[in-house]
Amino acid sequence: MTKDKNIPVIIAGGGIGGLGAALALARKGIASLVLEQSDEFAEIGAGIQLGPNVFHMFDALGIEDAVSEHAVFIDRLTMMDSVDGRLIAEIPVDEKFRERFGKPYAVIHRADLHNTVLKACQTHDLVSLRTSLKVTGYGNTENGVVVRLADGSAQKGRALIGADGLWSTVRSQLLNDGKPRLSGHIAYRAVLPLEEVPEELRLNAATLWAGPRTHLVHYPLRNWELFNLVAVFHSEYYTEGWNAVGARDELHRKFENVHRLPRAMIDKIDEWRMWVLCDREPVCEWSEGHVTLLGDAAHPMLQYLAQGACMALEDAVCLADKVAQMDEDYPAAFQAYQQARYLRTGRVQLTARLFGDIYHASGVARELRNQWLGSMADTPGESPLAWLYDGP
Ligand SMILES: Cc1cc2nc3c(=O)[nH]c(=O)nc-3n(C[C@H](O)[C@H](O)[C@H](O)COP(=O)(O)OP(=O)(O)OC[C@H]3O[C@@H](n4cnc5c(N)ncnc54)[C@H](O)[C@@H]3O)c2cc1C
Incomplete structure (x- = not known):
């Protein structure tokens, strides 16, 4: 396969997942171009919980200290009965918990998490960031992709990662499976x-x-x-x-x-x-040729386990690992990435529904x-x- 190092991997969507993927690829020496439809890279004003599993990803992305500066390290997860006001259960996320899982449990403002990943991308030569560009579709070619944009232009990429969230345009072309x-x-x-x-x-x-x-x-x-x-x-x-x-x-x-x-x-x-x-119902295939999905675009889930963003960052690290291990054979690497991820993310999707009922x-x-x-x-x-x- 010919590899033109001047052609980047294109990432549709600059949310936590898309930026995480850009950073993970950059740390493997791979250039990417993030196309975000909004006129700025931003997150909404709300909080997000971070399980110890995602702290391992922060570590892999080199941003654990920066994230930790903004996080609040709570000491327990508490469930109360809102009918009678009694305590139902409490999970301490204290020292013992940290020792067991190797990392802490924390909460953070979404904008602070998003900004931390954004800043790390901005300081990396291998990440290009563009706003006000909406991806409308793509064509797989022998050596990569051609990505179509709403302004009528097209962009060549070595591969395309659809990190465009719950209402993903890339997914609708790739899987054609209707609305969430x-x-x-x-x-x-x-x-x-x-x-x-x-x-x-x-x-x-x-x-x-x-x-x-x-x-x-x-x-x-x-x-x-x-x-x-x-x-x-x-x-x-x-x-x-x-x-x-x-x-x-x-x-x-x-x-x-x-x-x-x-x-x-x-x-x-x-x-x-x-x-x-x-x-959505979990699926086991979300890649085709040089195109794949990541985060909510691949496996949207209810928030009852507080893990959607954590899963998107796990995806990002896994995807970059596979691309590097397979020497940028994108079709093979995307299959390997999907294979490594679909059971775990599917389990979170289904368990989250169950927790909603509970x-x-x-x-x-x-x-x-x-x-x-x-x-x-x-x-x-x-x-x-x-x-x-x-x-x-
Ligand atoms: C109430 C609630 C609470 C939650 N709490 C937690 C929690 O505590 N912990 C946790 O880990 N997760 C939580 N989540 C889940 C989490 O918010 C999502 O899983 C996560 O934001 C997904 O990130 P993403 O990058 O895949 O998608 P998104 O954050 O949706 O980002 C997609 C990006 O793509 C852009 N885009 C869309 N279409 C296009 C296009 N065609 N072209 C270019 N750009 C495009 C969008 O503008 C956006 O910037 C919660 C969700 C909800 C609803």
């Missing part, structure tokens, strides 16, 4: 300055209030200046996308019967942003959940999520 599956669950998100957070809830934890067809998550961000809030409920009313203003009245109706503490948090927020929660249980299911989770050992190695936190 609407879960019927809606997330409303907001951030609250620390001084407005009720004192009883200023906890160094990711706290989840599980209730019938609803749940609320909160945790501290940005050196404890802010609290991240995500309220999830079942609803048929939504605006597609991730940034529409939410209907406060509907949210209050859905949470009217929950315990006073989660209500106290919810009452503090005037404006919520809506996120329609979608996923969080939203009512009646007998709620009682059984509380008994089951309440009786679980808090030894990190025995966690039902050890397979996830242990990493790929």
Whole structure:
């Protein structure tokens, strides 16, 4: 195969996954061009949880210290029953947890994580970043790809990585499998300055209030200046996308019967942003010739395990490893990457759905959940999520 080192790998989408892939490739000596449809590289104002598995990826990408500067290292994951206000279960993510998994558990503002990866890309000669360019399609050629853009131009690439998220254009051409599956669950998100957070809830934890067809998550961000809030409920009313203003009245109706503490948090927020929660059935093939998918474009998942971005970064590191190991034989490397990733990401997709049902249980299911989770050992190695936190 002829390799023209002046032709980059093209990455559609400059989210956490796309930028992570650019950085991972650059660290293997491979040049890429990231094409982002928005007029700037940016993330929304909300938090994100980081399992120990993704800290191994930060390490591989050379950004662990930079990420850690912005992260809050919580000491436990807490599940509360939002009907009676009782503790259901607690997973300590303390020293013992760190020893067991080799890395910590943390929370971070999305913009801080995205910016950290962006800065690392900006300082690397092998990464080119372009905004206001929307990928509309591609053609596989013998030695690479030709990527079509919405402005009518075309760009040659050694390969194409579709990291263009849930509504991926690259996926729709590659797999032609229709729109993502609407879960019927809606997330409303907001951030609250620390001084407005009720004192009883200023906890160094990711706290989840599980209730019938609803749940609320909160945790501290940005050196404890802010609290991240995500309220999830079942609803048929939504605006597609991730940034529409939410209907406060509907949210209050859905949470009217929950315990006073989660209500106290919810009452503090005037404006919520809506996120329609979608996923897809897992697939085992998402590559063809010189084209592959990564992150939400490949395996969109519900957020109930807090792992979508973590999986995108695991993808990025794995993909770059395979490309380097196979001496830039992209079709072979993309097959090997997909083979290495599909069972793990599929497991996260399906387990996340199950966790949604567990969080939203009512009646007998709620009682059984509380008994089951309440009786679980808090030894990190025995966690039902050890397979996830242990990493790929
Ligand atoms: C409520 C909620 C909470 C979550 N919490 C967590 C959590 O705690 N931990 C965690 O790990 N994950 C979490 N996630 C999941 C996480 O947000 C996603 O999995 C992650 O952002 C996916 O990254 P990505 O780069 O694959 O896609 P995206 O972040 O969607 O990025 C795609 C990029 O591609 C661009 N783009 C799209 N189409 C085109 C095109 N045609 N041409 C060019 N550019 C294009 C977009 O503008 C965007 O910049 C959560 C998700 C939700 C909804």
